[in-house]
Each structure stands twice: as C-alpha cells, then as structure tokens.
Amino acid sequence: MAVKVQNLSVAIIGGGVMGVGLGRRLIDSKIVSSQRLKVIVRRPQQAAKLRQQWQLNATVDRHKALKNSAAIFVCVKPQDCNQVLEQIKKDQALKHNPLLISIVTGASIASIQRSLGERAHIVRAVPNTPGLIGAGITVCSFSNKVTAKEKQLTQRLFAAFGDYLELEEDHMDTITGLSASGPAFVYVMIEALADGGVMRGLPRKVALRLAAQTLLGGARTLLETGRHPADLKDDVTTPAGCTIGALLHLEDGRIRSVLARGVEEAARIASSLAPEEKPGRKEVRP
Ligand SMILES: NC(=O)c1ccc[n+]([C@@H]2O[C@H](COP(=O)([O-])OP(=O)(O)OC[C@H]3O[C@@H](n4cnc5c(N)ncnc54)[C@H](OP(=O)(O)O)[C@@H]3O)[C@@H](O)[C@H]2O)c1
Numbered sequence: 034m035a036v037k038v039q040n041l042s043v044a045i046i047g048g049g050v051m052g053v054g055l056g057r058r059l060i061d062s063k064i065v066s067s068q069r070l071k072v073i074v075r076r077p078q079q080a081a082k083l084r085q086q087w088q089l090n091a092t093v094d095r096h097k098a099l100k101n102s103a104a105i106f107v108c109v110k111p112q113d114c115n116q117v118l119e120q121i122k123k124d125q126a127l128k129h130n131p132l133l134i135s136i137v138t139g140a141s142i143a144s145i146q147r148s149l150g151e152r153a154h155i156v157r158a159v160p161n162t163p164g165l166i167g168a169g170i171t172v173c174s175f176s177n178k179v180t181a182k183e184k185q186l187t188q189r190l191f192a193a194f195g196d197y198l199e200l201e202e203d204h205m206d207t208i209t210g211l212s213a214s215g216p217a218f219v220y221v222m223i224e225a226l227a228d229g230g231v232m233r234g235l236p237r238k239v240a241l242r243l244a245a246q247t248l249l250g251g252a253r254t255l256l257e258t259g260r261h262p263a264d265l266k267d268d269v270t271t272p273a274g275c276t277i278g279a280l281l282h283l284e285d286g287r288i289r290s291v292l293a294r295g296v297e298e299a300a301r302i303a304s305s306l307a308p309e310e311k312p313g314r315k316e317v318r319p
Pocket residue numbers: 046047048049050051052073074075076079108109110111113116117136137138159160161162213317318319
C-alpha cells in the first residue's frame with residue numbers, strides 16, 4: 034500500500050542549495066503540503082528571505098519545528114553536521130521516532146548513531162543537483178531500525194528529486210564521486226563540446242543548446258532502450274566517416290580514463306570528508 038505523505042509533517046534543517054531545493058520540490062510535486070513543511074535556519078534574516086523568495090515556511094524556532102515531524106532532513110555541510118546532531122539530541126527531537134534523513138556528504142550511519150544513539154531511524158542519502166528540477170537520482174541506505182514502511186516513505190519523499198535507488202552504505206563515497214559530483218563533469222563536457230562548435234563559427238547560445246540536447250538525448254536513449262553505450266556508439270560510426278575519426282582523436286586524449294579517474298578521485302576525496310574527522314574544514318561540497 035502506498036504511504037500517504039501529504040498529511041505528514043516534514044522538517045528540513047539547513048536552507049542552502051539542497052535544503053531549499055528539496056523543500057520546493059516536495060511542495061511543487063505535491064508530495065508534502067506547504068503548511069506541513071518547515072525549513073529550519075539559524076538566522077532570522079535567512080528565514081525572512083526564504084519566506085519571501087521561495088514561499089517556504091522557514092523558521093529559527095528549531096524546537097517547535099522538529100516537534101511532531103515524521104521526517105527530519107539534515108541538509109548542512111559536513112563541518113556543521115555534529116552541531117546539528119547535538120541540537121537534535123538536546124531538543125529530544127527523536128522521542129517520537131521520526132525518520133532522520135541525512136544528505137550530509139561523508140556522514141556515515143555509524144557516526145550519526147554515535148551522536149543520536151543506536152535506536153535512531155537513520156537514512157543516509159546521496160542526491161544530486163539535477164534533483165532540483167526533478168531530473169536527479171538519489172541513492173539511500175538505512176540503519177537497521179528503519180522499517181519497510183519507512184523505506185517506502187523515503188522513496189516517496191525523494192521521488193520529488195527524480196530517480197531513486199537503495200544500495201549498501203559501502204558504496205556511498207563512490208556514488209558521491211559519480212552521481213553527486215557528476216553534474217559538474219557533465220557541465221564541463223557540455224561547455225567543451227560547445228567550444229568545438231564555436232570554434233567552427235556557431236553562435237555560443239546555439240552551440241550550448243546543441244551540446245546540452247545531445248547529452249540529454251544520448252542519456253535518454255541509453256536509459257529508454259537499455260542498450261549498451263558501445264552498441265549505441267556503433268550506430269553513429271560510419272566506416273571511414275567523421276565520427277570514427279573524431280573518436281580515435283578522443284581516445285588519443287584518453288577521454289575514458291580521464292573521466293573514470295575523475296570519478297575515482299572524487300570518491301577518494303569524499304571518503305575523507307567524514308564530519309568528525311575534519312571538524313575545522315571550511316568549504317566542503319561534493
Ligand atoms: N550541492 C550538491 O550538489 C550536493 C549533492 C549531494 C549532497 N550534498 C550535501 O548536502 C549538504 C548541503 O549542501 P548544500 O549545497 O545545500 O550546502 P549549502 O548551500 O552551504 O547550505 C547549507 C546550509 O546549512 C545551514 N546550516 C548550517 N548549520 C546550521 C544549523 N545549525 N541550523 C540550521 N541551518 C544550518 C547553513 O546556514 P548559514 O547560511 O547560516 O551558514 C546553510 O544555509 C552538504 O553536506 C553537501 O555536501 C550536496
């Protein structure tokens with residue numbers, strides 16, 4: 034049976050890129066009603082800004098907002114995570130057993146349990162920024178207290194961000210390197226492809242549109258047909274044609290290993306971002 038979410042209260046701690054984006058998506062997708070969604074921030078000016086600019090029910094009154102919330106999202110940077118967990122503990126906000134959903138990069142379920150106790154119902158999630166327009170993918174893993182119904186609730190909530198997967202927590206750093214950092218790699222690819230068109234005389238705007246739509250179309254074709262990328266590539270490569278000529282050029286530039294190593298490097302760095310191990314770190318994004 035589908036989990037009814039509209040009647041549930043949801044709190045989001047952190048009104049930054051992801052917290053605001055998630056809040057808006059949950060409301061715009063009619064998954065959570067706007068009256069039942071609260072965004073908790075730490076400055077009154079920030080609350081006023083989110084109310085005015087994003088029509089979000091933003092507040093600095095953490096205690097009141099957390100009380101009775103069925104799901105609490107933690108959307109702060111790794112260096113702020115421990116303080117937020119301490120506040121949750123101090124407020125006794127888990128007394129009624131809400132689902133605690135953390136999107137904090139590097140914050141393991143075990144580290145959150147160390148702050149909040151073994152009995153907490155914890156979800157560790159890795160979303161990505163295309164989720165802000167509903168075209169993302171979120172991967173979740175769960176602490177052993179999370180029930181099947183709570184897993185359904187998690188899936189329903191992240192449907193606001195797009196596609197959804199559940200995987201073992203061991204993979205989370207790799208997922209951060211691939212799908213959370215990945216949009217940045219894609220933007221660089223789009224810009225580079227467009228540069229090629231601009232070099233040949235296309236207006237920048239046209240070149241960007243062609244490049245972006247080509248990436249989007251390629252990705253959709255792969256997902257919708259289920260065909261292997263090598264097979265799809267062969268459809269485009271006429272013997273002795275321009276595409277195979279260009280592909281050999283790209284292979285000379287080691288395009289595959291550069292991209293694969295990029296993911297590996299992002300995953301390696303993600304694995305060193307555990308909040309409790311780098312308390313003084315200033316800026317940490319996937
Ligand atoms: N952006 C991505 O692509 C992406 C993807 C997947 C996961 N993530 C992860 O998601 C988390 C949030 O990322 P983001 O891009 O949204 O960061 P962000 O834009 O920097 O937002 C973080 C927000 O948390 C607020 N905050 C910090 N401590 C707080 C507290 N005690 N109470 C209430 N609010 C507090 C900050 O408020 P102030 O303005 O007062 O400092 C800030 O507005 C990070 O752990 C990030 O690694 C990000």
